[in-house]
Amino acid sequence: DAEITQSPRHKITETGRQVTLACHQTWNHNNMFWYRQDLGHGLRLIHYSYGVQDTNKGEVSDGYSVSRSNTEDLPLTLESAASSQTSVYFCASSPFRSGGSNEQFFGPGTRLTVL
């Protein structure tokens, strides 16, 4: 069955270290997204991609970067981790680009703690 996976599921790192979170989907979806989820906040968009070599900034993109070298993967990199980036990170994918009712399919999440 097609799915979307994230790794690692849990990560503890130190301030200033570079961290990469992996996201892999087997639906062949063009669109992929990264969100963070913090207590008291809705999911907030970090970066998104509409296809290979396409990346776009979301509302909370500072300190994060992504790259899209193939359809299946959208890794999220924290260049220099900060305590404010302690959060749960969700990757999602969807099949269409614009408008409509396209549903996003979410991965299981990665809990990141920055000490």
Next chain:
Amino acid sequence: KNQVEQSPQSLIILEGKNCTLQCNYTVSPFSNLRWYKQDTGRGPVSLTIMTFSENTKSNGRYTATLDADTKQSSLHITASQLSDSASYICVVRREISSGSARQLTFGSGTQLTVLP
């Protein structure tokens, strides 16, 4: 400012009881509204979607309503089960021509606990 407010923040009910979760939004222009269920430690999963012309839509024991005039939606759960314990998230899509992920505004969710 485009906002989605959900109430209550948390709710505890006994198994078998009904409950209603609320979602108020200021997103404009409105395209659609989706309810997601998020189990603990999992990603959100879509329950239903409401478009402008739809007032009521059911998915098993879940019934969503939409009043586009007052910009309110509700999710009613009938005969609750222990497995209904989860966070329920309301997401509103704004209608813009360019088509962007920035169209979506997420509510912070209602945490529902169903006790035996």
